[in-house]
Amino acid sequence: MSSALTDAGQGPVVVLLHSSMASKTQWRALCERLEPEWRVLAIDLYGYGDAPEAPLHPAFGLADEAQRVLSLLDERLPAGTPWHLVGHSYGGGVALRVAHARPSSVRSLALYEPTAFHLVAPAFAADLAEVRAVARLAATHQPADRLESTGRFLDFWNGPSYFEQLPPARRAQFASLLPKVALDFQGLFGDPLTPQDHVHPGVPATLIGGRHSPLCAHRVIEALAGVWPHADTHWVDAGHMGPLTHPDQVNAMIERHLRAAIARQADTT
Numbered sequence: 332m333s334s335a336l337t338d339a340g341q342g343p344v345v346v347l348l349h350s351s352m353a354s355k356t357q358w359r360a361l362c363e364r365l366e367p368e369w370r371v372l373a374i375d376l377y378g379y380g381d382a383p384e385a386p387l388h389p390a391f392g393l394a395d396e397a398q399r400v401l402s403l404l405d406e407r408l409p410a411g412t413p414w415h416l417v418g419h420s421y422g423g424g425v426a427l428r429v430a431h432a433r434p435s436s437v438r439s440l441a442l443y444e445p446t447a448f449h450l451v452a453p454a455f456a457a458d459l460a461e462v463r464a465v466a467r468l469a470a471t472h473q474p475a476d477r478l479e480s481t482g483r484f485l486d487f488w489n490g491p492s493y494f495e496q497l498p499p500a501r502r503a504q505f506a507s508l509l510p511k512v513a514l515d516f517q518g519l520f521g522d523p524l525t526p527q528d529h530v531h532p533g534v535p536a537t538l539i540g541g542r543h544s545p546l547c548a549h550r551v552i553e554a555l556a557g558v559w560p561h562a563d564t565h566w567v568d569a570g571h572m573g574p575l576t577h578p579d580q581v582n583a584m585i586e587r588h589l590r591a592a593i594a595r596q597a598d599t600t
Contacts, residue, residue: 337355347362347371358417393427416439441584442538565584
């Protein structure tokens with residue numbers, strides 16, 4: 332069994348997918364909250380935590396991440412087991428691809444600012460300009476510039492001066508992950524699917540955003556809300572890293588979503 336996956340608790344299955352430059356440990360508090368009533372599987376995505384490095388091919392993208400997630404779930408769960416998907420940022424983009432690949436298994440979706448920028452309409456291209464600049468730095472940085480490029484990425488999502496306040500060893504650890512961040516952006520901007528490809532009739536969905544997040548993240552939520560009229564959309568007084576900076580508030584929303592999804596399923600059976 333893979334060490335890139337934690338599996339705890341008993342009950343309906345919940346799959347947790349983390350953000351870029353993070354790992355399955357991002358969800359530790361949510362796992363502890365859910366484990367008494369749920370079976371929780373938190374997965375390290377390629378290049379993070381205990382996961383292997385991403386395969387080296389020029390077209391690497393969200394479909395590659397989704398295929399690996401599904402393979403891990405197939406190894407761990409009996410055939411036909413349904414699951415609820417929870418994702419944050421890059422993990423939210425991967426969750427969308429997982430749901431598209433295996434719609435029959437999805438019982439609900441709870442996403443905190445999925446950064447699936449390919450879903451944003453061309454009319455809002457200007458709102459993606461700054462995050463595109465961050466993505467270009469991640470992809471084209473020189474070794475001598477890696478710390479600076481990493482700081483630009485982390486400050487964009489966490490707020491000004493976040494990176495410079497970290498201990499040097501932590502900065503170096505984050506910088507070592509920058510090549511994978513470039514691949515993450517490649518998938519988030521380059522995936523061919525459209526919002527309409529992510530329509531899942533009857534599947535409960537919750538979208539959560541931070542009021543203080545960059546506008547690019549809000550545009551993705553708006554794109555999904557446009558094709559998920561049944562979705563609940565919530566805004567918290569936080570930024571893009573709300574699951575880490577405001578875990579009690581965000582985790583309570585996710586738990587309410589899961590309970591409502593189970594109750595709705597019971598009402599229809």
